[in-house]
Amino acid sequence: MNEIVWPTIDSKHLIVDSKQMLIVEKEMFSDGMPQEALMEKAGIQISRWLLKKKPLLKNGITVFIGPGHNGGDGAVIARELFLKGFYVQVWCPFPIKKTLTNDHLNYLTSIGVTKLVEPPDANGKDLWIDAVFGNNQTRKVDDRLIKLFNQKFHNKYSKVISIDIPTGLCPDKGQPFLDKAVKADYTLAIGLNKIGLTQDSALPFIGELHHIDVGVPISKLSKVDKKIFKVTYKDLKNIDLPSLPKNSNKYKRGRTLLIAGSEKYPGAAYLALKGAISSGAGYVSAVLPEVVAESIWQVAPEIVLKDIMQSNQNGNASLFGALKNIDLSAFDSVAVGPGIGIDNDDWQKSKDYLLDYGGLLILDADALNRISESKLGANFFLERKFKTWITPHSKEFRRLFPNINSSTNLGLALDAAKEFNIGILFKGANSIVADSKKVWQLFGTDSQTARAGLGDLLSGFIAGSSAIDLTFCRNITAEYFAKYVLLHSFAASKCKKGSNASAIGDELSKLMRNKKMRQIS
Ligand SMILES: NC(=O)C1=CN([C@@H]2O[C@H](COP(=O)(O)OP(=O)(O)OC[C@H]3O[C@@H](n4cnc5c(N)ncnc54)[C@H](O)[C@@H]3O)[C@@H](O)[C@H]2O)[C@@H](O)CC1
Ligand SMILES: [K+]
The missing domain is CATH 3.40.50.10260 (YjeF N-terminal domain)
Structure with missing residues (x-):
């Protein structure tokens, strides 16, 4: 395998x-x-x-x-x-x-x-x-x-x-x-x-x-x-995307759930959804704050709204109310984090639903910060017995794993992946994807990283893409994770300097469509 x-x-x-x-x-x-x-x-x-x-x-x-x-x-x-x-x-x-x-x-x-x-x-x-x-x-x-x-x-x-x-x-x-x-x-x-x-x-x-x-x-x-692979945009040509039979039912074409956004950060939810849609996943659903839920049908009518999240007095999202009503087992992947803000009490109540979820759990941004601030800390990952991928940048990583020391980002990613049995995207100028055995070092991608909202788009894209691949192979490895990150970075590189994350989302949709078309023909 x-x-x-x-x-x-x-x-x-x-x-x-x-x-x-x-x-x-x-x-x-x-x-x-x-x-x-x-x-x-x-x-x-x-x-x-x-x-x-x-x-x-x-x-x-x-x-x-x-x-x-x-x-x-x-x-x-x-x-x-x-x-x-x-x-x-x-x-x-x-x-x-x-x-x-x-x-x-x-x-x-x-x-x-x-x-x-x-x-x-x-x-x-x-x-x-x-x-x-x-x-x-x-x-x-x-x-x-x-x-x-x-x-x-x-x-x-x-x-x-x-x-x-x-x-x-x-x-x-x-x-x-x-x-x-x-x-x-x-x-x-x-x-x-x-x-x-x-x-x-x-x-x-x-x-x-x-x-x-x-x-x-x-x-x-x-x-x-220890196998470390340098991957560049040239390696995109050897990525085969699964071709989904046209007549297959949408539930068999990848089911993903995004838990994203808050009254404080509504835009993050919109971008994460855009990323998930661009992957081509058949069934994209979401738990959203009210401000986003009210308007999402106008921009992304294909989204299935699962529930609405309340906000606390600071405008941060409360996950618990929604999580207790949802059957997470209906999803191949679940992504939590973009723009949800911090609420430690809420995390304390919600975390068990995520610990028990048997599919691929993708944690980003404030989900990672909530874990860092919780009593369990990074042991959350050890308690969870199912596949987990996380996407920290350097600061988030250090907050999560203060005891992991290595002189390179690559060493940090590999050690944390091994110790906590997770897949890690360590975001940097040239990002790194690691699991407990292997590492993919992206290279030549450094000018495409620091743009607001790109991370939110990426979380959604990873959630959607993995949901599709999971319908073909229940045990997907971090190799897939690395492919999604490279595809996303390539889409960003195709957009003019200064273009926003939303435009990059459109480019990503185009890239995925073209790639699939070329594979079919
Ligand atoms: N081993 C081989 O036969 C081959 C080696 N190749 C070349 O050989 C290189 C490695 O050669 P070496 O093992 O001779 O090592 P280096 O040429 O990297 O030089 C290191 C040597 O210089 C000395 N040194 C190190 N830092 C110093 C400093 N700050 N001030 C003063 N002296 C210092 C040390 O005594 C050390 O042995 C490779 O980078 C590559 O360019 C290639 O030609 C392919 C074949
Ligand atoms: K030299």
């Missing part, structure tokens, strides 16, 4: 930490792959990548060569570009430590490549290649070197390319070892993507991230124990 079907286990998608990368390399070497050959392969693949970007090379290239094998890669790149007729010079800011790197460097000077004795000028127009430290750097780097690089980064006439990892950036945490790291226009990750590169905290340093394939065998990748 837990087999990976999306995306695929290959070197483009798998994310590893620095130790896992070392293990994979060591295994390749002990199987007989010569270390020299792998370095040659990495350097040549990068040179090919560079040769396709001739404008970057036209003013010459300066390669910064470090003491280890990151420097060795740099030396191979320098040689290849020099042999192609480009002006190439190298600078070694530290004494060379590894033989292979030293050999490459000696050969470079013998063929006529200039080895600088002083640091290069950051105001020049040449391309700088940072091959100082890579996957095995573990500590802070000389400040002067980083300053020089960052002076170059701000020089708008030229670019900086980091090989494997920007120097000074922790390959695992995605943060500078101290306060500074090289800022690159491009980072070329060799072999596999390192976990630090895909963290939100690495965004100011990595520039455009590209993967350089050096042919790591699939048999090695399958053995990597």
Whole structure:
């Protein structure tokens, strides 16, 4: 059941930490792959990548060569570009430590490549290649070197390319070892993507991230124990949406219930409903505050209104009155939270209905805040014996799980998913979806996140989409969760800057319709 079907286990998608990368390399070497050959392969693949970007090379290239094998890669790149007729010079800011790197460097000077004795000028127009430290750097780097690089980064006439990892950036945490790291226009990750590169905290340093394939065998990748997948919009093409038979009864096309909105935040309910409708679910029903209930038929006549929620004196929704009258077992999924506001007494009375609900429970926003403030806290998730997905952003996450510590959002999501046996969407610049075994790291989606109301739309979309998938497979995994989040983000990316969540909801409907049409034809 837990087999990976999306995306695929290959070197483009798998994310590893620095130790896992070392293990994979060591295994390749002990199987007989010569270390020299792998370095040659990495350097040549990068040179090919560079040769396709001739404008970057036209003013010459300066390669910064470090003491280890990151420097060795740099030396191979320098040689290849020099042999192609480009002006190439190298600078070694530290004494060379590894033989292979030293050999490459000696050969470079013998063929006529200039080895600088002083640091290069950051105001020049040449391309700088940072091959100082890579996957095995573990500590802070000389400040002067980083300053020089960052002076170059701000020089708008030229670019900086980091090989494997920007120097000074922790390959695992995605943060500078101290306060500074090289800022690159491009980072070329060799072999596999390192976990630090895909963290939100690495965004100011990595520039455009590209993967350089050096042919790591699939048999090695399958053995990597903690599977983390990098997913981008390119992976949308491998998402198959279930095609619902046209003549099937609407109750068999996904039944979802949304509990959303309050007198204080009516708009959240409207957006969540819009998200659910855009999924194409057959039966979308809702528990709404009176202000929304009165008008919803005009904008979304297909919604079945289950009940009306009262509000407390502060305008926050009271769930209890409605929950005690509804048979939740009639729904494949139930989403609770967008815009409901906080009411601790009400949550205390209502929570048992949600604990006992046997379908997929999706908790967002104020439902999560109500849990954080309740006596039970996150143990709510342990008491619930059925599938639960939650969608916190960083602050909500920390309130919910104050005892979970990890240096990356990815680690936080994975640890909480494991400890509490839930599916988690950790919202960030590039969001993360995790269950107890696997993680999907969205990447390249960072400009689509911070828009008001998008989260409400997403909750509804997840509720509707999961209800449909649940009619096909009762035990859907977090892989589906990750797909919904990627689809939603893609719809947002298709809308012009500044467009509101409602317009993004329309785009999402269009996207889902088109995708289904294309699958049918
Ligand atoms: N292992 C291999 O054979 C391959 C390695 N490749 C390249 O090799 C890199 C890893 O090479 P290395 O293991 O040599 O490690 P690095 O090149 O990342 O350098 C780390 C070494 O530099 C020293 N060092 C670390 N931080 C320092 C600091 N702040 N100041 C001064 N010295 C410091 C340490 O002694 C450490 O051994 C990868 O990033 C990749 O670019 C690729 O060529 C593919 C093949
Ligand atoms: K580097």
